[in-house]
Amino acid sequence: MITFEQVSVHYHDTAGPTLRGVDLTVPEGELCLLVGPSGSGKSTLLGTVSGLVPHFTGGVLHGRVTVGGRDTRAHRPRDLADLVGTVGQDPLAHFVTDTVEDELAYGMESLGLAPEVMRRRVEETLDLLGLADLRGRALGSLSGGQQQRVAIGSVLTTHPKVLVLDEPTSALDPGAAEDVLAVLQRLVHDLGTTVLMAEHRLERVVQYADQVLLLPGGGAPPVLGAPAEVMAHSPVHPPVVALGRAAGWSPLPLSVRDARRRAAPLRARLDGRTPPPAPVATGEPVLRVERLAVSRGPVPALRGVSLDLRAGEIAALMGRNGAGKSTLLGSLVGLHRPASGTVRVGGLTPHRTRPQELIRRVGLVPQDPRDLLYAETVAAECAAADQDAAPAAGPGTCRALVSRLLPGIDDALHPRDLSEGQRLTLALAVVLTSRPQVILLDEPTRGLDYAAKSRLVEILRDLAADGHAVLLATHDVELAAELAHRTVILAEGEVVADGPTADVVVSSPAFAPQVAKVLTPLPWLTVRQITDALAADTPLPADAPAAHAPESL
Known part of the structure; x- marks a missing residue:
């Protein structure tokens, strides 16, 4: 054809x-x-x-x-x-x-x-x-x-x-x-x-x-x-393939069902172990939402949402399309005026604060990265971001972030000529250059391959370690499993779940990552957790019977 x-x-x-x-x-x-x-x-x-x-x-x-x-x-x-x-x-x-x-x-x-x-x-x-x-x-x-x-x-x-x-x-x-x-x-x-x-x-x-x-x-x-x-x-390649590669399975599993059929020895080997607990942020909240209600025209988008976010905390905001995730993020940067309730970010009320003052406290990367990009070239966009973030960022800061996230983007290209993933990378770098206290990301991995996603995870972890708070709205369950300390699920504009990521997603058929589905009921979420846990194990002899030997990662 x-x-x-x-x-x-x-x-x-x-x-x-x-x-x-x-x-x-x-x-x-x-x-x-x-x-x-x-x-x-x-x-x-x-x-x-x-x-x-x-x-x-x-x-x-x-x-x-x-x-x-x-x-x-x-x-x-x-x-x-x-x-x-x-x-x-x-x-x-x-x-x-x-x-x-x-x-x-x-x-x-x-x-x-x-x-x-x-x-x-x-x-x-x-x-x-x-x-x-x-x-x-x-x-x-x-x-x-x-x-x-x-x-x-x-x-x-x-x-x-x-x-x-x-x-x-x-x-x-x-x-x-x-x-x-x-x-x-x-x-x-x-x-x-x-x-x-x-x-x-x-x-x-x-x-x-x-x-x-x-x-x-x-x-x-x-x-x-x-x-x-x-x-x-x-x-x-997806996580289930990474698991199969590490375990030496042939042919490689392409679905959770294929992997589960081979994973019994691995589950037995991991039984009784647990992954290290996610860090718990204990400081004062840098973001506080109390009983927030927002309407988008005639449509109620948020209904009494309450949420706290502390310095050093990474939280994933999940839920079906139209649940109110983007509206909540927009409310945190003053794009939507509350019908009732309150929003405080770094001690400021976003919809009453001048953008020049708010940008130092909170930065949003929207679903459409073109909303943030206005220069004629990638180089000019990066230079403008450095200038806007001065003195917190010196010349070359934004370009270094772009290179770290996705190497090989040409400085001379117009942002509209970039792929969707490259445009998103540039927009992420523009926002992260100013290192705001609270970082909001709306579908941050859309268009990113697994390598770029892994680099994004490293950058966000470094920012959290420096005391920044991160809230990301995402449908990427693998990203939430890898990165988020805590997961909040919205439905019809209301919070229906809020807790440690492992507790929230392992029991959810919709939001569980592939590794959790393969190894259920064990509380493992990522291939990295498993390989770290088994790294010190003694490998099996080469001639050990496959039917009885535990899978080696």
């Missing part, structure tokens, strides 16, 4: 090609998962399939890409609209109407479908993606995850033969992500739709893939193969 013939893409403002030597075929009716480090060219490769590259992005495309027999060099995206459905990383850039129902119908109107067909497909899609209650809502009033579901639904209604999806679950809560992936599975298995999907949260999707296409980056050629074979040497 999709054929790449010696495809390379070179943009005029880059030193080398973004893609090089892609020569492969994606068969009809398969789900092909595209993986690789941030900036390795995944979005560019997807763009060559939809025709966006080079017709809208510019650059030079060498070689040939054919989709259903159509050469994308000779067919612009509008000429492929009946064949290819595309959802990019930014749902807001995808929308052309004002309401959910109109957006779902727009693509079908453009193709001239009959009104009765349009009505039926809209209803089917509303039910498939859990959007029925939102059908009349304005798109701008939806949460980021809700907007992403609408963007996916707007291409499903046209029934394309090929779906091109860039980070389709990145802003979705675990339940919504499972629903979307179940829909994609039905399209592949029942209707023969071909799906080419790039995704960093491999723990969600790798077990559903028929093939995995790895873009290693650094000029290395792409690799296409069976998921377990590619994951065996991929630089990016």
Whole structure:
């Protein structure tokens, strides 16, 4: 269905090609998962399939890409609209109407479908993606995850033969992500739709893939193969694969179920042990929310939320899309005026404090990092951040943070030309440069690969050790397990759980990380905890019977 013939893409403002030597075929009716480090060219490769590259992005495309027999060099995206459905990383850039129902119908109107067909497909899609209650809502009033579901639904209604999806679950809560992936599975298995999907949260999707296409980056050629074979040497892989690699399991497990079938000896070996307890912050709260209520237009977004955060504490804020997480973070920097209740950050009331004074106390990285980026180049953005943070930060501070989080970002690039993960990295560095007392992050790992996420974890741990408080709203259960001392779960604008991360997530089917699911009922959350615990164990003899020997990590 999709054929790449010696495809390379070179943009005029880059030193080398973004893609090089892609020569492969994606068969009809398969789900092909595209993986690789941030900036390795995944979005560019997807763009060559939809025709966006080079017709809208510019650059030079060498070689040939054919989709259903159509050469994308000779067919612009509008000429492929009946064949290819595309959802990019930014749902807001995808929308052309004002309401959910109109957006779902727009693509079908453009193709001239009959009104009765349009009505039926809209209803089917509303039910498939859990959007029925939102059908009349304005798109701008939806949460980021809700907007992403609408963007996916707007291409499903046209029934394309090929779906091109860039980070389709990145802003979705675990339940919504499972629903979307179940829909994609039905399209592949029942209707023969071909799906080419790039995704960093491999723990969600790798077990559903028929093939995995790895873009290693650094000029290395792409690799296409069976998921377990590619994951065996991929630089990016989910925790369950890391567990299998460390244990020497072959073939590698791709799902929690596969890993649980092999993990009984490991569970027995860990029985009676517990991971080290998370540090407990005991100082005075630097952030205090008491019975906070906020409305977003006619919609009550927060209902009597109370929350404290102390210096040195890292807390994860979790909950389904639309639960009120982003509204709570916005209230902490004065973006929303409380209907009732109080908010105090570093002794200040945010919505009554001048931004110049508030920025030293609290910094927010929003879901859309472009809200913070306004300069013409990465270098200019970093220089402006250093200047705004002076004298706390000297020249080069912001650029050093960018390099530490994600090496290889070109100083001369415009922020809009960065990948989603690179833009987020730049926005994180801009906020962290001023080292505010309270750091708020809204979906901070969206678009980040596992290596970049690990570097972010190190930076945030260092900040907490220096006395900064961190509150991050996230659907990334692996990040919460790795980083958060405490987890708060919101539902319908109310706090429904608040406690140590291990206590909150281990018992939750939705928010438990992969390692916790594999080793339940033991209280282990991450591969790092397990390898640390077993590092001093004596390895088994090479000829020990596999059926009786405990797995060695």
